[in-house]
Amino acid sequence: MENDFADLTLFITGPTYVREEIKKAAMLPDFGHRDKEAKKRLEPAINNLKRIMGVEGDDNYKLFLIPGTGSSAMEASIKSLVSDDETVLCVSVGAFGKLYYKIASSNKNNVELLEFAPGQAIDHGVLREKLESLKPAVVTITHNETSTGVINDVAALGKLIREHNALPLVDGVSILGGAPSDIKEGNIAFYCGSTQKCLGLPAGFGIGVMSEDALEKAEKVGKRGYNTDLIAHVKKGEKFQTLTTTPTSLANQLYFQTNYIVEEEGIENRFKRHMEMKEIVHKFIEAELPGFQLLPEKENASPSLTCIKVPASFTIDMLKDVKEELRKDGYLMDPGYGKMNKALAEQGRPLTIRVAHMGDITPEMLNKYLTALKDALMKHIGVQE
Numbered sequence: 001m002e003n004d005f006a007d008l009t010l011f012i013t014g015p016t017y018v019r020e021e022i023k024k025a026a027m028l029p030d031f032g033h034r035d036k037e038a039k040k041r042l043e044p045a046i047n048n049l050k051r052i053m054g055v056e057g058d059d060n061y062k063l064f065l066i067p068g069t070g071s072s073a074m075e076a077s078i079k080s081l082v083s084d085d086e087t088v089l090c091v092s093v094g095a096f097g098k099l100y101y102k103i104a105s106s107n108k109n110n111v112e113l114l115e116f117a118p119g120q121a122i123d124h125g126v127l128r129e130k131l132e133s134l135k136p137a138v139v140t141i142t143h144n145e146t147s148t149g150v151i152n153d154v155a156a157l158g159k160l161i162r163e164h165n166a167l168p169l170v171d172g173v174s175i176l177g178g179a180p181s182d183i184k185e186g187n188i189a190f191y192c193g194s195t196q197k198c199l200g201l202p203a204g205f206g207i208g209v210m211s212e213d214a215l216e217k218a219e220k221v222g223k224r225g226y227n228t229d230l231i232a233h234v235k236k237g238e239k240f241q242t243l244t245t246t247p248t249s250l251a252n253q254l255y256f257q258t259n260y261i262v263e264e265e266g267i268e269n270r271f272k273r274h275m276e277m278k279e280i281v282h283k284f285i286e287a288e289l290p291g292f293q294l295l296p297e298k299e300n301a302s303p304s305l306t307c308i309k310v311p312a313s314f315t316i317d318m319l320k321d322v323k324e325e326l327r328k329d330g331y332l333m334d335p336g337y338g339k340m341n342k343a344l345a346e347q348g349r350p351l352t353i354r355v356a357h358m359g360d361i362t363p364e365m366l367n368k369y370l371t372a373l374k375d376a377l378m379k380h381i382g383v384q385e
C-alpha cells in the first residue's frame with residue numbers, strides 16, 4: 001500500500017528502535033490465544049522474562065503479561081493492591097513518578113505525593129521521615145525516571161519501605177531489560193514494565209511481577225475491576241495465556257526477542273552494553289559539547305537514557321529545529337520532556353534534551369547518532385530567533 005511514512009531510527013525514550021529480525025518475527029504464524037499454540041510462545045517468553053528480571057526459580061514471584069502497556073499494569077497494581085480506606089504514598093522524581101500519582105489518585109481517595117526536584121534521585125532520609133509520619137499502606141516508586149534520566153536504588157528503597165510495613169510498588173517501565181530489576185533484593189511486592197523500551201520491541205504488553213504476599217493482599221481488596229484484576233492476570237499467566245486476547249504478532253516477537261536476550265546476547269552482556277552506552281554519552285558531553293551538562297549527578301544517571309542540560313541560549317523552538325535537522329539524517333531525536341522544558345523555560349532556566357540508549361541500540365549506532373546530534377546542535381547554537 002502506498003504511504004509517505006518516514007523510515008526513521010528512533011532515538012527517543014520509547015518506543016525505541018526495533019531490529020529487522022524482530023520485525024520479521026512478527027510474521028511468524030498467528031495463533032489462537034486459548035489454543036495450545038499460545039503456550040509455545042508464552043511459556044518460553046515468561047520463563048525468559050523471569051530470568052531477565054531475576055526471579056526465575058522463585059515460587060514467591062509470579063510473572064504475567066497484560067495486553068496494554070506499562071501503565072495498564074500500573075493501574076492494575078493500584079486497583080488490586082490498595083483498599084479504599086488505605087493511604088498510598090507516591091514518590092516522584094519527575095513526570096513518571098507523577099504518572100503513578102495520577103493513576104493512584106484517580107482511583108483512590110487517600111493518595112499523597114512526595115516530590116523531588118528534576119535531576120534528583122529519591123532522598124532516602126526524606127522518604128524515611130515521610131513513611132514515619134504518614135504510615136502509608138502502599139508506596140509507589142519509579143525505578144528509572146524517564147523525564148530526567150535518573151535511576152533510583154530499588155534494592156535499598158524496597159527494604160526501607162518494607163521496614164515501615166508498607167508494600168513497595170515499582171514502575172520499572174524504562175529500565176526492564178536494560179539493568180537488573182532488584183525485585184528480590186528490595187523485597188518488592190509489584191514490579192512492572194513494558195515491551196517498547198529496553199526490551200527493544202513494539203508496544204503492546206504490560207509486564208508484571210508480583211509477590212506471594214501481594215497476591216494475598218489482593219484477595220482482601222474489594223472491587224479490583226476486570227482488566228485491572230491482578231489475581232485474574234496471575235491465573236492466566238500461570239497457564240501461559242493472557243486475560244484478554246493476546247496481541248499475537250507481539251507475542252511472536254516477545255518469544256523471539258527474549259530467547260535472543262537469554263540465549264544469544266546474554267542478560268549480563270545486555271546490562272553491560274547499556275552501562276557502556278551511558279559512559280559513551282557522558283564522555284561525549286564532556287569532550288564534544290562544551291556548555292552542555294548532565295542533568296543528574298553521575299551516580300544517579302540512568303543506564304537507559306541520558307538527560308542533558310543545554311546552554312541557556314537554546315529555546316524550545318530551537319530544539320524543535322534541531323529535531324527537524326536530525327530527521328533529515330534519518331533520526332527521530334528527543335528534544336526533552338515537553339512539560340518539564342516548558343516549566344524550565346518559564347523559570348528562565350536551561351532546557352534539556354534526552355538521548356535514549358535502550359533496547360537493541362548498539363554503541364556503534366549511538367556514536368554515529370551523537371556525531372549527527374552534535375552537528376545539528378552546533379548549527380543552531382548561534383541562531384537567535
Ligand SMILES: *Cc1c(COP(=O)(O)O)cnc(C)c1O
Pocket residue numbers: 014069070071072096099142144145146171172173174194203
Ligand atoms: C514510558 C513510561 C511509562 C508509560 O508506559 P506505557 O507503556 O506507555 O504505558 C511509565 N513509566 C515510565 C518510567 C516510562 O518510561
